Amino acid sequence: MKILHTADWHIGKKLHKHDLSQDFDLFINWLCKAIKEYSVEVLLVSGDVFDLANPSSESRKQFYQALVQLRELKCKIILTGGNHDSPAMLNAPSEILKALDMHVIGGMPDDISDTLIPVENRVGKTELVIAALPFLRDVDLRTAIEGETYSERVEAVQKGIQNTFKMAAEVCKVQYPNLPALAMGHLYAAGISTSDSERDIQIGNLAAFDADQFGNYFQYIALGHIHKPQQVKAQVPTFYSGSPIPLSFSEYADQKRVLIIDTDNNFNSESIPIPTFRQxxxxxxxxxxxxxxxxxxxxxxxxxxxxxxxxxxxxxxxxxxxxxxxxxxxxxxxxxxxxxxxxxxxxxLKGASELYKESIQLEDIKPKDVFEEMIAQHQYDEETRKEILMAFDELLEEVQSAESAKPE
CATH class of the missing domain: 3.30.160 (Double Stranded RNA Binding Domain)
Structure with a gap:
């Protein structure tokens, strides 16, 4: 069986106000040809399907049109939510899509077994199981404790991620014994290279997860969130497919790709380059x-x-x-x-405020950059500064998640 791993589609993305919808359409056309050429039976999309939690009607239309094209290939599709996605928005049509052999896990369900998706081969025999884990938000990982220090909160987030993957592995063993399993994830693993287009996740990216903590149960871990294609040093093959199209100028030299995992070849993966549609x-x-x-x-x-x-x-x-x-x-x-x-x-030599005025365009400035500029004008000890930044990151995540509730 051949499984194709991609992630970070970011439908609706604009690069300095320039619409990238044509880029995505060309990618989907190419993807359909690749699925046919390599006889792919399962498509994994590891988070950040959309660029905004509340995507425009045009972006949603583009998403569903892509699914229609992919559905014609008789390929099982499994999509998970990322930190840019609204779990509620992604999950809304999940029952209809499931009937079409398209599985969507927008946010972490109450029962972890609901993330486990068995995959049948062409003769109807269950051949493997996918643990489709979406982006894990702070509320999924820990309970706030009054007086908890910054380092304790970071440790709690990391432990929460580790426990989630461990629980998924344990449930796989019980419900699908003797079957190989793959996991999907959307997170920031320690020791990888990022680009300018990734939004800070968890606690300001300071909660980078040690990939060794994924364990050794899964045959392959298909990651999303980092747009630069790369392998992560872990106990099992762990890869970021990267985004299929460049999303910032820091990615101008990246060779964009998808990965194809061959279950008949010890789950080895092959990197398939995506053509350059736009320089x-x-x-x-x-x-x-x-x-x-x-x-x-x-x-x-x-x-x-x-x-x-x-x-x-x-x-x-x-x-x-x-x-x-x-x-x-x-x-x-x-x-x-x-x-x-x-x-x-x-x-x-210029001060930070001068750099903002003279060298940085408004669309280049992230909310956290502005906040850091503001607190730099005050005297805080390092522990207090970390606490303030952590609180800001948690509030920012809540605001981004709440965007999905706003009307278009």
Whole structure:
């Protein structure tokens, strides 16, 4: 049996206000061809199906259209919720989708056995079981204790994740004895490489989970949340498939991929590269160098190439800034679009507030960045500062989850 692992679709994502819906459609078209070519029988999507907890009607339509395309391939589909997803929104059509052999686990159910999905082969025999574990929110992992220190709360979150995977393994052993099992997860494992487009999870990413704590029961662990494709050092094969399309300029050099697990070959996985539908470019230099580089661009992608332009000069110069603004404003080349630009003066030291005003566009600023800028203006000891940041992260997670309750 062949199982395809992907994650972090982020339907509805905009890259500096540029809609990426075409990128996702092209990916789904390619994915359908790959499923046919490799005779895939099970598709795993490990969280962050949508980019927002309350996706637009257009995003929801795109999601269901993708499911219709995939359904025609007679492939079992298992999707789990991520930290960007609303469990309630994902779970709403779950009963209808289940009848179509599409299983959705939007949030952690009360009974962990509800996350276990048996998989039959083409002759109707149950061949393996999938522990489809979604993103584990703070409320799923621990009970708040008054007076609990920062380090104790972090330890409780990590222990909660470990216990969840351990419980899933134990229930698998009881309900599906002698059957191989795979697990899905959406979390931040320690020792991996991130990109700018991942939103902080758990307690400000300080609760990075030690992958050794996954244990050794599962034959393969299919992870989501980290957009850079990579393997995690653990007791069993553990991989981030990565996002199928670049979601930030920090991912411009990543080779996007999906993974195919072969149960007949000791559950070994094969990395299948996804074609580049759209290039992301970073162009930097002084005014003259930028002009030359922009003039010499040649398009090699299906969709328009998106560009980040960085003016690099030794000394601050208002005239250079004006010339740079004109260069960006006047840029008009078929197949290319400048969506982000900033300045970098080597010999000018600036305070944090100045950097926010002059170098960072509004869409680049994360809520936590703003909060850290604010508390930096106060004198706190390290333990108090950690407590404040942890409280902020917990509130931010609650707000993001509550977005799903808002009307469109």
């Amino acid at each position: 992301l470019l970073k162009v930097s230099g002084n005014i003259e160098q930028l002009q030359l580089k922009l003039d010499s661009l040649e398009s090699h992608a299906v969709l328009d190439t998106l560009i980040e332009v960085i003016l690099k000069e030794d000394n601050y110069d208002a005239t250079k800034i004006m010339q740079f603004d004109q260069l960006v404003s006047n840029f008009d080349k078929t197949g290319f679009e400048i969506v982000k630009h900033r300045t970098d003066f080597a010999h000018q």
